[in-house]
Amino acid sequence: MPLPRPASPRALWADIRTFTAERRPHHWVALALALCIPLGIIFIFDLDGRTNIAPGPQLIYVESWPANRTDDQIKAQQKIDQAWRDKANKERQEMFKKHDEQLERLGL
Known part of the structure; x- marks a missing residue:
């Protein structure tokens, strides 16, 4: 079969x-909408x-x-840093516990 x-x-x-x-004319309007969207x-x-963002x-x-x-000196500083991290984690746990209690009161 030959090609065209x-x-x-x-x-x-x-x-x-x-x-x-x-x-x-309505075809051109449809074309414009089809392109604009x-x-x-x-x-x-x-x-x-x-x-x-x-x-x-x-x-x-x-x-x-x-x-x-x-x-x-290194071990002393590590103990100070660990105490600070433990305190921050404890505060975070208390915050989540407080939110959990509020949700429990709402029945969720």
Whole structure:
């Protein structure tokens, strides 16, 4: 089976002119709506992607320690840090317990 001959650009433009000449006005309105709706959705997604929803920059403070500190100094600092973490965890547990009690009173 032979393949069809490639069409020339003149034939393409003639086909486009014939196609557009046969369309009624309501077809053009439908075409405009059919193009506007997806373009509008893409525009909204693009606009939403440009909004600043990411958290701002965070400062992280790093303590500087002398290189010649002893193991006892390191262990003492670790105990202080662990006590601080335990206190923060305890406060967080109490906060969740308080919220749980409030939800229990509401029947949830």
